[in-house]
Amino acid sequence: MKPGANLKLPDKMIDVTEGCLVPVRMKFTNEWHMGEVISIKNSENGDNLYYVHFIDFNKRLDEWVTKDRMNLEKIHLPTREEAALKLQEMPISPDDRITTTEVEEVQRNNNSLNNTLNNTLNNNLNNNLNNNLNITISNNLSNNLNNNLNNNLNNSINNSINNSINNSINCPPISPVNKFVLGPKKGRGRKRKLPSFTSQSENPDHSPNLWAGGSGAVVAPRTNGSLSSHNPDDILTRIRNIDLIEIGQHRIKPWYFSPYPQRLTSLPCIYLCEYCLKYVKSRTCLIRHFTKCKLRHPPGNEIYRKGTISFFEIDGRSNRIYAQNLCLLAKCFLDHKTLYYDTDPFLFYIMTETDDRGCHIVGYFSKEKVSSEDYNVACILTLPPYQRKGYGKIMIEFSYELSKFEGKTGSPEKPLSDLGLLSYRSYWAETILELIINLKTPEGSIRPQISINEISEMTSIKKEDVISTLQFLNMINYYKGEYIITLSKEVIASFERISKKRRLRIDPGCLHWTPRDWTKRGKW
Structure with a gap:
């Protein structure tokens, strides 16, 4: 060789x-x-x-x-550097954290040590002064002068030595900021990340980890209502933990991690009731549950029905258990959103398909009762067995129909998933093109006229989404000192081809719903 x-x-x-x-x-x-x-x-x-x-x-x-x-x-x-960094960033288990009681005990020990040192040094200093400082003065000076001299010497020497002792020997007291920092203990043979000396109030994005570290125990997911993206580097949530889910007549393979109880995630399949979404460990338990469950449709109010399609409005506070079960199911197929248990601030709109057995869940979308940024959708999901059938676009259209009833413009909460972005972009393009193509030319004008604000008001699509869609379709052009909307033959042909395939539409006359002002309700 x-x-x-x-x-x-x-x-x-x-x-x-x-x-x-x-x-x-x-x-x-x-x-x-x-x-x-x-x-x-x-x-x-x-x-x-x-x-x-x-x-x-x-x-x-x-x-x-x-x-x-x-x-x-x-x-x-x-590389070794990456491995060392990964080891340092290992989450700290609850057993390795110092409690507040331990911190207070250390502070008390420091204070008692300081007092003991000061008392001992002061006593030794006074003894040395009394034994060694023999000042010889003449006999004709009075005893008062002798006493004053000794007192002045004692005070000056005591002050100077005490100051140097306090500066060099005293242990610094624990500051109020550090008092409540729960950092790692020393040692235990593992490298740890250096403790942070900032309080939780200075770190608004702080949230408990889902992974408990070396012990292997799983900490309960956070229970706040935040819909922000979770940390993509979280070890636990990067691994799909469920093999199969059976709901109704469908067996579905989940896409992502979902925080179902650990006793169920180790099983080959989790069984769900398709009406109340209760999860059980076996088909035998599911059959037993059917004898007790009287639901044949989602709980809540049916606010829309046309043909076999219905929509039910679910209050996250009034039907908390159902909403939590729905979020656990949705998390199997949604990666960007995290909403598990705090469902009170949200409304859920369940889309169902009806047959002689009952109303079967097709998908859902949720929205905040009070949204400061005019979001009309927080999460939206079509279950995999019903995808590529136009149901996602129906739910998007229904969400904007609710915004029209409220007299507002709306937009979905960002970030959108890859499939969600495709669905929304397709709906925005079809809706805006349908409006522009069907515009009538006013008398005395060569071409129809419409502004971005008018498109937004007529469709309830937020102005930013209208502009981004027109730019995506290359329909905004600069001509003779102003921006104009242009329609090419390719865009018109594409719209006509897609319109022929779209059979399902929302009929506003079948929507029986009255908007509520949730801002006037204290706790929803």
Whole structure:
């Protein structure tokens, strides 16, 4: 063998660790794409399974793979710096945190130590002064002068020495900011992230971790009503924890992590009642539940019905259990939003398809009762068995129909998922084009006229969304010192082709709903 030739190691000798980048063959396309190894577990036959996230692909394509689907010749192992940084950023378990009681005990010990040191040094100083400072003066001076001299010497020396003692020996007291910081304890053989010396009030984005660290225990998800994006680097939420969900006549493979109870996530399938969304561990338990569950439609008020399509309005406070179960189901298919238990500030609109057995859930969208930014949708989801049938666009149209009843313009809460962005962009384009194409030319004018604000008012689509849609369609052009909206033949042909396929529409005459002013209600 020539010097410097590369040695090809057997696959069994290559140790695949978490954080590795390696080409992986995808399941359906059989194409090779770079993937990141997120987690490793043992299979039933003793082989390792690797949870891989494909770079530049959505997380719903992540999967457990075996080593034979990896090209180990092109593996990139994580560097030592990355491994050390990952170790330092490991979450701290509750057992490793210092409690407030321990902090107060340390402060009391510091204070008692300071008092003991000061008393001891002062006593020694006075004894030395009395024993060693023998000042000889003449006999004719009075005893009062002698006493005054000794007192002055004692006071001046005591003050100077006490100041130096306090500056060099005293332990600094714990400041009010540091008093409530729960930092890590020392040692225990693991590297830890340095404790932060800022209070929680200075860090508004602080939220409890979902992972408890080395103990392996799962901490309950946060219970606030925030819909902001979660941390993409969270180890727990990056791994899909449920294999299958059975609801009604459908078995669905979830796309993302959902915080169902851990006793259920270890099972091969979770069974849901399609009417109340209660989750159980087996089909036997589900059959037993059906004998007790009297619901055949979602709880709440039916505010729309046309044909087999119905919409039910659910108050997150009045029907809290149903709303929480709905959020757990939705989290299996929504990655960007986090809403688990605090459902009181939200309204939920459930879309159902009706047959002789009852009303079966197709999808839903939620909205805040009071939105400072005029959001008319917080989360929106069409269940996978009903996707690509036009139901998503129906729910979007229904949300804007509610905004028209309220006399407002609305917009979905950002960020939108990839599928959500496609659905909204398609709805905005069709609605705006339908309005512009059907405009009538006023008398004495060559072409019809309309402004951005008028489009927004007539469709209830927010002005920013109207502008972004027109720019996406290349319909805004600068002509003779002003901006004009232009329609090309390709855009018109595309609109006519899509309009023929769209069969389901919302009929405003079938909507029986009165808007409520939630700002006048104290606690909704």
